[in-house]
Amino acid sequence: MLGLCLLTACSWSNSLYQARAVSAEALKFEREDSPGEADNAWGRAAVKAESAYARVPSGAAGAEALWLGGRALARGRDCVRASTALEGSLVLMPTAPWREQLLFELARCRDALQDPGAATLYLQLTTSSDTALRRKAQRAAGEALLRNRQWAEALQQLQDIDEPQARINRAVALAALGRPEEAVIEVRPLLASADTALDFVPLIEVVARESSARAEELLNSLAASPLRTPERESRWLLAAIRGELHSDPAAADRQLRQLLALPPDASVRTGQLLAADRMVARAESPTGLALRLDSLADIADEGLPRLRAEELRRIGGELVDEERATPAGSPRGDLVLFALAENARDSLLAPALAGWLFARVEQDWPQSPYLPKSLLARVPLLPDSIEALQARWAALPPNPYLAYLLGRQDERFIQLEDSMRSFNFQRAQAATGKRPRPAAAADKE
DSSP states (O other): OHHHHHHHHHHHHHHHHHHHHHHHHHHHHHHTTOHHHHHHHHHHHHHHHHHHHHHOOSHHHHHHHHHHHHHHHHHTTOHHHHHHHHHHHHHHOTTOTTHHHHHHHHHHHHHHTTOTTHHHHHHHTTTOSOHHHHHHHHHHHHHHHHHTTOHHHHHHHHTTOOSHHHHHHHHHHHHHTTOHHHHHHHHGGGTTOOOTTOOOHHHHHHHHHHOHHHHHHHHHHHHTSTTOOHHHHHHHHHHHHHHHHHHOHHHHHHHHHHHHTSOOOHHHHHHHHHHHHHHHHTOOSHHHHHHHHHHGGGTOOSHHHHHHHHHHHHHHHHHHHHHHTOOTTOTTHHHHHHHHHHHHHHTSOOHHHHHHHHHHHHHHOTTOTTHHHHHHHHTTTOGGGHHHHHHHHHHSOOOHHHHHHTTOOOHHHHHHHHHHHHHHHHHHHHHHHHSOOOHHHHHHO
16 A cells, blocks of 8 residues: 555656656747747646646645646647636645746636736736736736727836837827827837838727828828838728728728729738728619619629629619519508618618618608608618608607507507518518529539
């Protein structure tokens, strides 16, 4: 019995010793910038640490085995298992000498898993007496706070870090806080740099959201810098477009034209998708939509842009044909127009076209029981006409939709909604039957 106990203890001690040794080896490979060898060593360290923990799963020894194993798994990018091990080590030994290193590894894993709580862990380490760890934690905390959109807190953490990427991150925070001029000034010293690792894309998008003029200034400076290549320029332009889409659509259109003139790449093709959607979204009537659908071929050349253009032409073409085939006052025509309007709003993202179709319900089916619903549906689409729409709504006779909004029970409301759902279901079934099946489905049959 004594011999067996000694053998077991020796085996456990040997496993823990080997986990320590292999972990040190992995750290050495990382310092020497040998990622392949480091990954291999971390894998072996994880196995040794797991073996040590299986033999002694409690006390200081168990805590150290979990720490070594958790760190090895974290460096091996298995953050789900790593987090469990690291948290277990922290529970077993909350004041361990490796506590701060463990917290940093755990924070990095939570960051990798997109957990907003990573910032809190990093912040705990910003007062560490270990200067190197404190600086790493400050940088990481600032970046995590940026991702959490905690702009002021991020700026505070990044304030004293004199590194190029920290400058860019500070500029992002400044722009998001409504200070785009300061943001551009912050990165001006970097614009002559040839450091290709610098990523200006997040900054451009935030600056563009706050000020299209400052975004254009930044884009012009980058275009004149040593960093400019057609591929980078397309990424920069796409970032500006995304930022300006809602704040300055005219500026976004100018940038989009510049983007589409560049040699095709991933960003240019994304721009083609965006241009196709925007072209259709601006249609104000079925006639205008038909003209825009004919122009889609000039935007999309191949791949996803072409597929998206074909999809838009199919959806839009069916809408135009069905609207033209629905004369005023025709039976159930109000339901057809309502369905087409929802399609324009939800599938084509064309608010003006949807508003035009909802208005046709009012004009051509003035006695429709769905007229109140169509007026309600137009309110968010035509914000400049809300008062006029509300006045027309108020002039309507008592109806099931008004009763519903006032919290009153009205069986006709349920009947009308059921009738519309049934109509839309039958219409969708009929449309699916008309479309050609994919070749793969036909081959199976």
